[in-house]
Amino acid sequence: PKPATGMRARRYLDRENNLTWRADPEPDNPLLAGRWWSDPVADPSTPAQISAEDEWAQALGVGLGSTITFEVSGQQVTGVITSLREVHWESLRSNFFVVFSPGALDALPATYVTSYYIAPNKADALLRTLVQRYPNLTAIDLDAMTSTLQDMVSRLSRATGFLAGFTVLAGLAVLLAAVLAERSRLLTEAAVLRTLGASRRQLGTIYTLRFALLGGAAAVLGSGVALAAGAVACVRFLDIPYQPSAWPILAAILLSTALVTVTGTLGVRQVLSTPPMQSLRST
Structure with a gap:
């Protein structure tokens, strides 16, 4: 070994x-x-x-x-x-x-463990009786423990969802601010392309594809980092197998890509509606 x-x-x-x-x-x-x-x-x-x-x-x-x-x-x-x-x-x-194997631990101190099911309306009475007759007995209510764990997981899930949503909104705000900051350059770029014969619809398609690729790349990168972090946490700290679900990841990637595309497209609407001559004169 x-x-x-x-x-x-x-x-x-x-x-x-x-x-x-x-x-x-x-x-x-x-x-x-x-x-x-x-x-x-x-x-x-x-x-x-x-x-x-x-x-x-x-x-x-x-x-x-x-x-x-x-x-x-x-x-x-x-x-x-x-x-x-x-x-x-x-x-x-x-x-x-x-x-x-049997017999190997007979000479050592031991603790005996068992489990049983009882109707919830009778559990408290039985627990009191057992504790009174056997003071050294430790009783664990698995239903209460499971409910507590489920409540903790639910709270962690809601907190994680809130942080994820806040992060997405912050990213969209940064993207919109970047588009507005680059307004002058985008006006010149659009004016030159319009002068060379590009239509407004063609420019809209170009910008839509640009933001879709940007959003898709960011979503794939973020999902990859999240998967890696989850795998490390499960394997190294929680000692449990990591089994990610493909559908939520795919849905997150598609939703993030769509949000970035829509936000970026809305940010360049004024650029597309500005006549080429006006854009060139202002620059």
Whole structure:
């Protein structure tokens, strides 16, 4: 195996790892390599077997046959990776990076985790009863947690949309100001082209194409930067796969191109309506 390098590997090495054991593989954690242990009881004379999450193993530079040692409350437990799994973290199940074979963790302190569904109108009463009878019990309401996360994502989405709209409006204002600042040059350019035989419709088409190309190039560049920033944030900071949707990106590019084209065309309307002789005399 390759040595663990990079910020992501360092985070995995420095953080606390939750360990568990299973006799049978998790139904929604398909094996990508190796095999699940056939003997459900570990032999004390041999290292325990480990099933590792595939991306976790790749980040640490380990694979099938690698030996890993964990320290738990001052005690060490060693295992050999015999299989690699794909974990669907979005399932909100009790997923783990590292799963040991049965018997390997029996001598270590443990925390037991389970989940259950109860009707919302009975949840509070059951929670009070459980806490009264078992003071060390920690109960987590997944519905409340999911609602909070959805509310946070919704607020972030609205804030991002507001900033995106404000940025587009600011860009359009800058474009309109640039067109007005170049009014003198545009008047001369249009007058020369009109003198050489270009019609007003032809000039309008030229300017429309110019602003369409300008807006399209800016939209593609901005979308590319946004995609790169999203990929970096997801892969390096959030540790989640980046799966951008093509339709919103395409819609943003088309909308930005249309707005720039319309704004630029409105900015040169006075230029197109000015007679060539008047433009040449004023310059």
